[in-house]
Amino acid sequence: MEDKKIIIANWKMKLGLAETVDLAKKMKEKFKGFSGSEIAVCPNFISLLEVGKILKDSGVGLGAQDVFWEQDGAYTGEISPRHLTEAGCKYVIVGHSERRRYLMVNYEMIHKEIKAVMQVEDLTPVVCIGENWEERKTDRRDYVLYDQLQQALSGIDIVGNQKIILAYEPIWAIGSGTAIEPSEAEYAHKIIKLTLNNMFGMKIVNNNFKIIYGGSITSENVKGFVDLENLDGMLVGGASLDAEEFYKVVKAVL
Numbered sequence: 001m002e003d004k005k006i007i008i009a010n011w012k013m014k015l016g017l018a019e020t021v022d023l024a025k026k027m028k029e030k031f032k033g034f035s036g037s038e039i040a041v042c043p044n045f046i047s048l049l050e051v052g053k054i055l056k057d058s059g060v061g062l063g064a065q066d067v068f069w070e071q072d073g074a075y076t077g078e079i080s081p082r083h084l085t086e087a088g089c090k091y092v093i094v095g096h097s098e099r100r101r102y103l104m105v106n107y108e109m110i111h112k113e114i115k116a117v118m119q120v121e122d123l124t125p126v127v128c129i130g131e132n133w134e135e136r137k138t139d140r141r142d143y144v145l146y147d148q149l150q151q152a153l154s155g156i157d158i159v160g161n162q163k164i165i166l167a168y169e170p171i172w173a174i175g176s177g178t179a180i181e182p183s184e185a186e187y188a189h190k191i192i193k194l195t196l197n198n199m200f201g202m203k204i205v206n207n208n209f210k211i212i213y214g215g216s217i218t219s220e221n222v223k224g225f226v227d228l229e230n231l232d233g234m235l236v237g238g239a240s241l242d243a244e245e246f247y248k249v250v251k252a253v254l
């Protein structure tokens with residue numbers, strides 16, 4: 001995959017429509033003429049069309065926060081990969097730990113979602129993995145990451161230039177205000193890379209995968225992460241809710 005870093009904003013369920021539109025306009029202004037990295041924002045479902053219109057022809061891409069595993073059918077309340085592309089999405093977050101925690105989403109479902117997303121041209125899954133505090137404390141992180149990758153990605157066919165973004169988000173760092181130590185992130189990214197190499201071969205991993213970090217990234221602490229090996233970008237929550245702060249995070253990564 002090309003060397004460009006990617007920085008994705010996850011706005012979660014933090015903003016209503018009017019607030020989302022306002023922030024999208026500010027982002028468009030802030031990133032005018034911007035190049036050097038890939039940037040995307042993931043608003044809630046009801047804001048996708050409006051935000052898509054605002055960001056059209058800007059340097060900021062559009063992503064969704066979740067997706068269902070069928071393209072259409074009797075699945076009340078769900079949104080399919082095909083529908084997301086109609087709304088202009090280029091990215092979709094799959095298996096965020098908040099959905100695993102509050103909605104009992106598991107890796108069997110995540111696997112099906114990734115498969116469905118990969119069937120749709122030009123839609124890239126941002127697959128979330130990461131251990132919780134208990135697992136970290138008891139030294140089970142490596143196994144947890146290995147197991148989550150196996151469950152999510154075993155048997156997934158990657159053809160041509162299809163991309164997968166792997167987001168390492170240690171659950172205990174999300175929304176905590178404190179990111180993990182960069183050296184710890186580097187270690188986890190290495191485990192992820194080695195596991196992927198094992199599953200898909202180095203050539204595909206180098207061409208088609210990116211591994212990004214998420215969990216309490218700010219414009220202050222991001223500097224410790226930028227030069228880490230196997231770190232291709234960031235998934236940013238809280239710090240992406242302010243256009244200036246998000247801009248600073250992006251600038252630091254370049």
Ligand code: 13P
Binds near residue numbers: 216
């Ligand atoms: P915070 O940056 O707010 O910790 O959120 C991270 C996250 O969950 C991104 O998906």
